[in-house]
Amino acid sequence: GQNIDQPTEMTATEGAIVQINCTYQTSGFNGLFWYQQHAGEAPTFLSYNVLDGLEEKGRFSSFLSRSKGYSYLLLKELQMKDSASYLCAAPRDSGYALNFGKGTSLLVTP
Amino acid sequence: SAVISQKPSRDICQRGTSLTIQCQVDSQVTMMFWYRQQPGQSLTLIATANQGSEATYESGFVIDKFPISRPNLTFSTLTVSNMSPEDSSIYLCSVAATSGYTFGSGTRLTVV
Numbered sequence: 001g002q003n004i005d006q007p008t009e010m011t012a013t014e015g016a017i018v019q020i021n022c023t024y025q026t027s028g029f030n031g032l033f034w035y036q037q038h039a040g041e042a043p044t045f046l047s048y049n050v051l052d053g054l055e056e057k058g059r060f061s062s063f064l065s066r067s068k069g070y071s072y073l074l075l076k077e078l079q080m081k082d083s084a085s086y087l088c089a090a091p092r093d094s095g096y097a098l099n100f101g102k103g104t105s106l107l108v109t110p
Numbered sequence: 111s112a113v114i115s116q117k118p119s120r121d122i123c124q125r126g127t128s129l130t131i132q133c134q135v136d137s138q139v140t141m142m143f144w145y146r147q148q149p150g151q152s153l154t155l156i157a158t159a160n161q162g163s164e165a166t167y168e169s170g171f172v173i174d175k176f177p178i179s180r181p182n183l184t185f186s187t188l189t190v191s192n193m194s195p196e197d198s199s200i201y202l203c204s205v206a207a208t209s210g211y212t213f214g215s216g217t218r219l220t221v222v
Contacts, residue, residue: 033211042202042213043153045111087152095158095166096206097143103152 002026004101006088011107012078020073020104022088030091032071033098034062037085046073046086075106083108112137112207116214123193123221130189131217133203138183141206144176147216148199156201159186193221 003025012018024032031050035043049055049064049071061074075082088101113136123129133142140161145153156176157165165178180186190197198221203214 040218042215045210045212048210092155096141097155097158098153098204098211099155100152 002090002093002099004088004090004099006086006101006104008102009105009107011109012075014078014080014108014110016078017074017076018078018106020075020086020088020106022071022073022101024069024071024088024090024101026069026090026093028093029066032062032064033089034060034071034073035087035089035100037087037103039084043087078108080108080110082106111209112139112205112212114203114205114212114214116203116217118217119215120218121220123219125194125221127193128189128191129193129217129219130187131201131203132187133185133214135184135205137207139205139207140183142180142186143204143206144178144186144188145202145204145213146199147202153202156188159188159203190219193219195221197221 006022033048034046036046037043047062054063059076064071085103085105087103089098115134117132142159144156147153155168156171157167159165159178159180161180177189200216200218202216
């Protein structure tokens with residue numbers, strides 16, 4: 001099976017940088033996804049890592065270490081609109097559906 | 111990326127009744143999935159909708175309670191049968207395409 005763990009809640013200040021960690025255990029590996037979900041809305045794609053290293057995309061970056069089963073999502077220059085749930089996900093060992101972590105609820109304060 | 115139209119967006123239903131949720135995709139996709147997201151929780155996979163054959167259900171979900179249809183590569187329905195208040199949740203469809211995974215906008219179901 002798969003275990004995907006991430007912190008439940010985080011709080012950060014507008015303009016700051018926040019790092020949301022995710023650890024995973026899987027027998028096979030087909031990449032690691034990050035999604036953003038605002039309350040009452042569907043998840044939206046943020047990033048996909050399949051190779052080790054940092055992928056930068058504007059204010060958001062995602063890092064992957066396959067040997068450590070570890071990823072993080074880095075959000076820079078935080079804005080109030082970044083308050084949302086951030087979901088770490090990986091394709092299942094069998095089949096193609098995504099398994100999701102429990103999500104990290106990020107609150108950005110003034 | 112694929113665009114999904116999911117209906118209804120929300121509904122309030124009486125216990126004991128059934129609700130059918132539809133997802134229409136703007137392109138043919140092989141892999142289509144149904145998830146449930148209970149209040150304050152993450153997404154839990156209900157089943158994989160297979161075109162031309164019975165859906166593949168996850169542990170804890172059964173066909174009698176959540177029948178799924180997948181008549182072609184662009185459309186699927188999920189029915190929540192004999193509803194109880196415990197079925198109050200958001201239900202989302204998702205597809206896997208070459209461009210990645212996309213989600214429908216969700217159906218917020220309240221059972222009273």
